[in-house]
Amino acid sequence: MSATTQAAPAGVPSLDVDPFSTEFFDDMHAAHEVLREAGPVVWLAKWGVYGVARYAEVHGVLHDPLTFCSGRGVGLSDFAKEKPWRPQSIILEADPPAHTRTRAVLNQVLSASAMKPLRAHFTALAETKVDELLARGSFDAIADLAEAYPLSVFPDALGLKQEGREHLLPYASLVFNAFGPPNQLRQEAIERSAPHQAYVAEQCQRENLAPGGFGTCIHARADAGEITHEEAPLLVRSLLSAGLDTTVYGIGAAVYCLARFPEQLAKLRSDPTLARNAFEEAVRFESPVQTFFRTTTREVELGGHAIGEGEKVLMFLGAANRDPRRWEYADRYDITRRTSGHVGYGSGIHMCVGQLVARLEGEVMMAAIARKVGSIEITGPVKRRYNNTLRGLDSLPISISAA
Ligand code: OVV
Numbered sequence: 001m002s003a004t005t006q007a008a009p010a011g012v013p014s015l016d017v018d019p020f021s022t023e024f025f026d027d028m029h030a031a032h033e034v035l036r037e038a039g040p041v042v043w044l045a046k047w048g049v050y051g052v053a054r055y056a057e058v059h060g061v062l063h064d065p066l067t068f069c070s071g072r073g074v075g076l077s078d079f080a081k082e083k084p085w086r087p088q089s090i091i092l093e094a095d096p097p098a099h100t101r102t103r104a105v106l107n108q109v110l111s112a113s114a115m116k117p118l119r120a121h122f123t124a125l126a127e128t129k130v131d132e133l134l135a136r137g138s139f140d141a142i143a144d145l146a147e148a149y150p151l152s153v154f155p156d157a158l159g160l161k162q163e164g165r166e167h168l169l170p171y172a173s174l175v176f177n178a179f180g181p182p183n184q185l186r187q188e189a190i191e192r193s194a195p196h197q198a199y200v201a202e203q204c205q206r207e208n209l210a211p212g213g214f215g216t217c218i219h220a221r222a223d224a225g226e227i228t229h230e231e232a233p234l235l236v237r238s239l240l241s242a243g244l245d246t247t248v249y250g251i252g253a254a255v256y257c258l259a260r261f262p263e264q265l266a267k268l269r270s271d272p273t274l275a276r277n278a279f280e281e282a283v284r285f286e287s288p289v290q291t292f293f294r295t296t297t298r299e300v301e302l303g304g305h306a307i308g309e310g311e312k313v314l315m316f317l318g319a320a321n322r323d324p325r326r327w328e329y330a331d332r333y334d335i336t337r338r339t340s341g342h343v344g345y346g347s348g349i350h351m352c353v354g355q356l357v358a359r360l361e362g363e364v365m366m367a368a369i370a371r372k373v374g375s376i377e378i379t380g381p382v383k384r385r386y387n388n389t390l391r392g393l394d395s396l397p398i399s400i401s402a403a
Contacts, residue, residue, distance in 0.1 A: 007045070012305050019291065020183055021183075026384065035051060036319055041057065052303070054323050059343065061294055061313060066095070072295035075180065076180060089237070089238055103349070106235060109218055122360055123364045129149050134373070134400060141259070141397075142396050150251065150361060151165070154244050154357070155168065161210070170196050171197070175241045186388060204232075204233035205233060206232070218232050252393055257285060260333075269370050272370035275367035278335035281335050283345070284342035289391075290391045321344055374403040378398055383396075
C-alpha cells in the first residue's frame with residue numbers, strides 16, 4: 001500500500017477519496033457525484049492514477065483502445081512494471097491485433113445462435129427456482145436466488161463436472177478483487193487463492209469439459225485452427241472468471257431493485273415483456289461491475305488535460321451510468337427507460353463478450369418473477385459485500401407472495 005499520496009499533475013483536480021475503501025463502497029453515489037463534478041478528469045492521489053467519472057469521458061476512453069490499452073492490465077497493476085498475479089488473460093488483457101482473434105472465437109461461442117438451444121432450459125430452471133422460493137416464502141435473495149440460479153445453469157452450460165464447483169464463486173471474487181489496488185481485499189484474496197487457481201486450471205483442460213458445452217466449443221475452435229491448443233484453456237478460464245459472479249451480482253441487483261421499487265414490480269407484472277429491459281436497467285442502475293482501468297500508450301489529451309504515456313486511468317462505469325449529463329432522472333430505477341448506451345457491460349471492442357448469456361439469465365428470471373410473484377418485501381438487515389470491482393450485497397432477506 002502507498003504510504004504517502006502522490007502529487008497531482010498541474011491543473012488536474014486532485015482528490016483524496018479512495019474508491020477501493022469500505023467508506024467509499026458504503027456511500028458511493030455521493031462520492032461519484034464528487035468525482036463527476038470535480039472535472040472531466042481527476043487525479044486520485046491515494047493511488048497515483050487518473051480517474052474519469054462522467055459518461056462522455058468514460059465512453060471516450062472505452063472507444064480509443066489503442067491509446068487506452070488493456071494489454072498492460074485493466075487493474076491498477078501495470079503489467080509493463082509488475083508481473084501479473086496469474087497468467088494474463090488473452091482476451092480481457094489484450095489489445096488488437098492479438099485481441100481481435102481471441103475475441104472472434106468467444107463472439108462465436110457466445111453468439112445469438114448459441115443462445116437459442118439454452119433458452120427453454122434456462123427458463124424452466126428460473127420458473128422452478130421461483131416456485132421453490134414461493135413455497136418457502138422467506139429466504140435470502142442473494143444466496144438462495146442470485147447465487148443459486150446462475151449456479152444451476154451456467155456451470156452446466158460451460159460443461160463443468162459437479163465436483164469442486166464450490167471454488168467458482170471464490171475464484172471469481174478473487175479475480176475481481178485483484179483488479180484493485182494492493183489493499184486488504186486484494187492481498188487476502190491472493191493469499192488464499194492457490195486451491196481456487198488449481199481447481200480452475202484443471203477444469204480448463206479439454207478432457208474435463210462435457211460435450212455440447214461452451215468449454216468444448218472453445219477447444220473445437222483450436223481444432224479449426226482459429227486459436228492454438230495452448231490458448232483454448234485460457235479462453236475457458238475467461239468464462240470461469242467472468243461468467244458466473246457477474247450474473248450473480250446482476251440478478252442480485254435486479255431483485256434488490258424490484259424489492260425497493262414496488263411500483264416497478266407492478267409495472268413488470270402488468271407487462272412481462274418488460275423483463276429484459278428491467279434487467280438491463282438494473283445493470284445500469286447498480287452497475288455490478290463498477291470500474292476498470294486502462295493504461296495510456298502515448299501522450300494524449302483527455303478532458304482538456306495532457307496525460308503522459310504509461311499512466312493508469314480508472315473508468316467509473318457506475319458513475320457514468322448515473323451521469324445527469326447523459327441520463328434523465330439518472331437515480332431512478334425505471335424499467336421502461338431507454339437503457340441503450342449504458343456502460344454496465346463496457347462499450348467498444350472489449351464490451352462484455354458474454355452479454356447475451358447474462359441477459360438471457362436476467363431476462364428469464366425477471367420474466368418468472370413477473371408471472372409468478374405478487375409482492376416482495378425486505379424483512380431484515382441488508383448487508384453489503386465488499387469487492388474492489390463488483391458492487392452487490394452479501395445478504396438480502398426477503399419474503400415474497402404468489403401472484
Ligand atoms: C471481463 C473479465 C473479467 C474477469 C476476467 C476476465 C474477463 C478474463 O478474461 O479472464
